[in-house]
Amino acid sequence: MPQAAILFSDDLWLSLNMSMDEVVSSMRKEYATKMYQQGKLTLGQGAEFCGICLYDFTALLAVQNIPVINYDPEDLDRELAEWA
Template sequence: MKTLTITLPDNLDIEEFEAKMLFAGQLYQRGKVTLGQAADIVGISKRAFMEIMGRFGFSIFNYSVEDLKHELGNV
């Protein structure tokens, strides 16, 4: 794994866990990492990551509109 160091302003009221969840959630939603990789970034199990995602505004379902239309066409 790569290591990333980010310098944040002192007045930013964010905990390390929250920052990792937001970062990993974005990467997952953009299709850059798998669900398991996102969980690894945060340092929690895949199940825990899936359970917590909604609190941070992320969906476990990572489908584009085109993918959904294609799947509905196959039904």
């Protein structure tokens, strides 16, 4: 499995005032939500990347005002026309 390392200066690490697990969790969530927003990860992949369940990932997206459903207005109009 690929791994990545990020180096922090001692001063930066102290200013974060977080445990290593908290930093890793926070970074994973930030990255996964951005990648989901850009269409690079699915909901399931985002949840897996964060190490959380799908429900918690959708809640995380909601807190950050990132839509869970990206529906093209033209697609919606087309589907509504089919039902009319």
